Amino acid sequence: MHDLAIRTEDLTKSFGEIRALAGLDLEVARGEIFGLVGPDGAGKTTTMRLLSGLLRPDAGRAEVAGLDVVERTEDVRRLLGYLPQTFAMLHELTVAENIEYFADLYCIPRGQFAQRSDELLSATGLTEFTGRRADALSGGMGQKLALICSLIHRPQVLLLDEPTRGVDPVSRRDLWRIVYGLPAEDVTVLISTPYADEAERCNRLGVLVDGILQTVGTPQDLVARQTSRPIELQATEQRLARNALEKLGGVETVAVVGQALRITVRRDGPGPEEVLKALDGAGVEATEAHWAQPRLADALLAIAERCGKDG
Amino acid sequence: MADAPRAAVVVEDLTKRFRDFVAVDHLSFTIAEGEVFGFLGPNGAGKSTTIRMLCGLLLPSEGRAQVAGLDVARETEALRRQIGYMPQLFSLYPDLTSVENLEFYAGLYGLRQPSLGTRIEELVVRLDLEAVRGQLTGTLSTGWRQRVALACAIIHEPPILFLDEPTSGVDPAVRQQFWNLIGDLAAEGTTVLVTTHLMEEAERCARLAMIDRGRLIALDTPQALRDGLQGLLYEIDADPLLPALEALASAPFVMDAALSGATVRVRVAEMGISREAAIRDALAAAQVNVVDIRAGEPSLEDVFISLVGDREEASAR
Amino acid sequence: MRRPATLRRMLAVARAEWRHNYRDARSLAIVIALPVFLLLIYGYGINLDLRDLPFAVQDLDRTEQSADFVNRLVRSGYFTLARAIQDTREIDSVIEVGAVRFVLVIPHGFGGDLASGRPAQVQVVLDGGDSATASVALGYLQALVGDHSIHLARRWAMRHGLPASAVEPALRVVPRVLYNPELRSVNFIVPGLIAVILTLLAALLTSGCIVREREGGSFEALAASPIAPIEIVLGKLLPYAVISFVDIVLCMVVGRLLFGVAPMGDKALLLGLSLIYLIASLSIGLLVSSLARSHQVATLIAFLATVLPSLLVSGFAFPVRSMPVALQAIAQIIPATHFLIIIRAIYLKGAGVSAFAPRVAALAAMALALVLLTVRTFRKRLE
Known part of the structure; x- marks a missing residue:
């Protein structure tokens, strides 16, 4: 066989x-x-x-x-x-x-x-x-x-x-x-x-x-191969927060998970505190930013997004 | 919800029978303006039938429903202008392009130039349809097709939107976009009633109605539903996996056991004590090697399974 | 080992198809009701016999003889006197509005001529718009006129004390009608109709059966299984061969009971040969079904490919020999042409195989070729 x-x-x-x-x-x-x-x-x-x-x-x-x-x-x-x-x-x-x-x-x-x-x-x-x-x-x-x-x-x-x-x-x-x-x-x-x-x-x-x-x-x-790390945070104005995060340097993916926002950031990207600061600077209210456990969903989304950008 | 007290949808004792079969059984709920309201239930639970009654496509056998203050059985024509409806199989014309489909639906709702052109361009930008605007919808992949279908359903800017499994067969990235748009529409004041089988999507709803065999079995925010789950959850990494699952599924104190990824997830009756020892004993008896046991967080799927149960779907259609 | 496997897979397809048919109310209605319904409609509708054809008379003679002549026409039962015309100008208008199908003009001196034994003339103005009816009417009219003139001649001879035979015309046309002595058109039409109805039915039945699976989503798994194209084709043909065989029996019974038309020849032979014809027709439908993109297209193409030729070119309505050469050539490659000759020969002449052996050979060759073509072109792929 x-x-x-x-x-x-x-x-x-x-x-x-x-x-x-x-x-x-x-x-x-x-x-x-x-x-x-x-x-x-x-x-x-x-x-x-x-x-x-x-x-x-x-x-x-x-x-x-x-x-x-x-x-x-x-x-x-x-x-x-x-x-x-x-x-x-x-x-x-x-x-x-x-x-x-x-x-x-x-x-x-x-x-x-x-x-x-x-x-x-x-x-x-x-x-x-x-x-x-x-x-x-x-x-x-x-x-x-x-x-x-x-x-x-x-x-x-x-x-x-x-x-x-x-x-x-x-x-x-x-x-x-x-x-x-x-x-x-x-x-x-x-x-x-x-x-x-x-x-x-x-x-x-x-x-x-x-x-x-x-x-x-x-x-x-x-x-494990993921080079970026996930951060979760809460935002009252989800749409504004999403738009601001998508423009933020070092952020790879932005997703909404339940009522929270989940982003992945590159190694050289911002940490939770920087993300909150950046949002505050853009006039978007956000709280409770913290490092999250990496998940398969993040990895799949990142791969798809990276390829989508190339194509 | 607190800041949107007006009701967009009011359903009282809504019932639909097809001959002997009760598809929807005395359903009552209220949806606030601007709310994203989720419908969850097994295949054939009566979700689509309910939506069809709310759109005035089926007459209720009993009870009543008001949508945008209009009676769904009597004020159907006025109702149609207030709602957008995206059925499971939305009828796009496969031999028309994306924009031509939009123009067709705009025509149905009496939109005229120049506002018609402006509205279409707005939707093309908003749903990111630029790449497929001139493509025949018959040649689009499911994800694109669903996006065009959504655009058609909201072309007339309806204050209330009914979406029946809009993301079935759509890949995760497109699903994210789709739900972002739903969130945006709600933020602008649109009321959305949406059905789904995916718990990650259900989590994004403001409130969820779980429906089984035509009856409402739970209605609350995702958080409250998770908090209300009976029992304690444990996640177990074990080797070998399947005998571990079988041993736990047949243990008397286990309410529910399932595989989640490469771990066994069990829900056990809450007795004020840790059940870890009992789990270890059961697995040892089955000669399964336990790698790790940890407490688990309740998920909406746990809630769903606990309410609907592992019963067979006797009420299929 | 190979043979039982083949048989089993073929029967699996046949059984599934059979179940589909008896559970699907629409299919069942088409299978049972359609042939009988069509036979009734067309059997009664396409009746070439003449009855009560309205006509008008302009009697310029107004004698006993002219009235006698008109009477004779009316008594025949073929014609009904709709009106009498005074003015010649009315002739065109009554025909134009369709009030009558012809006008009989009896000239001055008609009675006088007859009374004195001279040949008399009448004029017939016919509506040629419906040429079929016109020519049939003219034929009947001429026969009646001939009949009447003999009758008059005899009377004249008797009145003048001469033996009747003395005035018997030396040359008399006596039409002798073969095979259909009563000249009843149903005798000719019913067997042809049975052939056409079976063609229609066979094509309709099989035209859906593969494309339906493609559309319904069950085809992909069938195609990915070890089944061979010939097993699918034969499995699909089998149930429909049985169904349409039942239909031909049904048509024959209805033809016998309602139209009194029964085959003069060997019924078993007819049934056996119709089976060959059915396989050819069913294969056409199946071939279309395996190539078509949608059910509607398949039905339409099957209809165009079988029913139209069998109605128009096969000799059902118009004799093949009077067609242009090109159409005659086409007629030869249509199974219906050969089957029509066979079924009419058995029905009307009571003929045996020896009378149409080449037709049987042609039919069998076509059936075989069509089955093989269907198998060869059957795609077990999705492109």
Whole structure:
């Protein structure tokens, strides 16, 4: 068996003028939960579609479990599970019928299928709803069903493209509980997410911006690599404070977190006291400025912002 | 709220039934002028249905609602001029450019030149749409599309704005911008009712209504909701992680256990004593190595889970 | 190992499609109600038989003979006397406003000529705007005139003590109508209609089934699974072949019960051959569906690609032989052309395979080619 579940080399794909993916070199180890994060249009979906053989690369190559995706597409598909971002079940079919449909597509022996199906249904809490039509499911339940369908054939590698988009926190927890259990079943997961708190749950992360892999590492690595430090403060006139802070030298990102303002400042940038002084000088009332614990969200925002400015 | 005592939205016993199914069940709340009011709830809890009734798109089965002093069931036409509504799937015309879409919606509200042109330019600047002004909206990414949609929803400067999951599928940087704009509009006096599934967004609301199966289950400021959470929170770094979660989830004194990042987060019943020893015992019994245990701060997600629970969504649509 | 897997995936697609159809009320209505509805509308609507056609008479003769002649026309049941005209100038106006379809002008001396055994003449002014009706009316009118003249000749002969055979015209045109002895147009129209309706239905049914999945979001996961294009294509064809086969039986039953039209030939043979035709038509819809960008576009293209040619070029309404050469060539590559010949031959002539073997071969070749083309062009990619 291969130790690398996914390996891409110089993977490139353009759509007309738009360069969706520019020379992606990615290695995902077997049994990993690897998160692909980055802004909209960064190339996450394109990567997944290239890996599942739905798109043909312009250049470079991709391997899944050691098999070339272009040359051995059908073999790759047999051991791949894929949950597309805009995936919908077959509307008129019930939960059970949808699962059966996918079991048939992957030719799961009947005996195995019943057991596997029961197992996944109870893990997602959908057992009671097997007779319900897919178009009568809520968003969260629909995504759980989609996840079951993508797992029914026990794939070695699972691609999940923003599986929790529009899903409420309760269903989100259920979905993640299943994802967490997958490495124990020897399933490698490549998951994309727009949410920092979900990115935190991955073993490793790749940050993709404008089709280029900016950085790879554990969530802790990404936080540690941050050159800027976060400061939190309170301001009565949030808008004025935001505008003033954005113009302040040494400030990298400005974000509102809850009712507080959270900024990241470069090493040579101002500290909490200087920030308050500067705001006071601009006639903006602000209080309680203090160094804050660095977070993954800061790091992701900073990377996206830096690249956005370059582009 | 104290300095904005006038009510922009008053909802009393609002109820909507679809045949046997009660989508909204005797909902009552008031939103003050200039307030950012958040709607939180599982998929299918009745949030969109409520908003549709407040926009005069659905007739209430029971109860009443006033928006900008107008009855939503009887004064629908006058109401429409007072509100902006951005549904989950906002209908932008994909074969029109961003500005053409804006012109279309401006036309719907009877805006004329020259004020129409000025207003559009104002929005282009404000929502940072310059880069996509001439692009067909069908070719825009979700984040851009949502920004154009918001611009269309506020083209007629409505005093009250309804936003139904406006940031679904939008990346964090754009979400920040989006919410900054919501904050600015509120600061200028616009009342905003917004639904979301993201706790970081819920934190930015002045007050939050949590809704489950059509009923109001909590209504307060984010701070008060967090303060009101029952039980104590602990964050545990353990190895291996999943057996730790399973051991704690099945421990009798644990009310709720979940993974948050690479740590296990548990909520335990408050008995006036530290539960750290009990947690260590439970993990030791499961042969899990404890790296660290620390007290955790309650989050809105904890509140949400504690109220809605790990129940299955039997009330789907 | 390969074969059972193929079969299973194909059946999975077929089963899902089948379930979609019986749960989607709209699809079900199209499948059952549409063919019967169309057959009723067109069966009754496109009736080329003449009945109660209004006409006017300008009787300048005003004799017993002229009244007798008009009476004969009216009694035939084909024509209704709408009005009598006094002034020649009225002729144009009554036709122009559509009050009558033709005007019969009986000249002075008509009665006198007849009475003296001389040939008499009448003038018919026809509304050529509806040329089909005009030519049919003229045909009926000529037949009646001929009939009447024989009748008059006999009477004249009898009155003059001559044997009737003495005045029998030496050359008499006796029209002999083949295959449709009553000249009932439904006998000709119903089999053609069944073919056209099946074409429409087949194209409508399959034109949505792949593009619908693309639009609905279920296609991507299907495409990313190990299923082969031929398995998808055959899986999608199977349920619709069954459905449209049921429809053809339904159409035949309705044709028999409501129009009294039943095949003179072998029904089993007809059903077997229509299955080949259905596969060709369904494949056209499927081909369109796999290439189209949206459901509406697919439906429109499928409609244009199947229904229009089968209505206009196939020989359903106009004989292929009277078309321009280019259209005749096109007609040969339309499955409907061949199926029309087959179904009419079986219905009207009771013919067997030997009568239209080349048509069967052409149809089978087209069905096979269309299935293969659909499989070849089927995109399991997203670009």
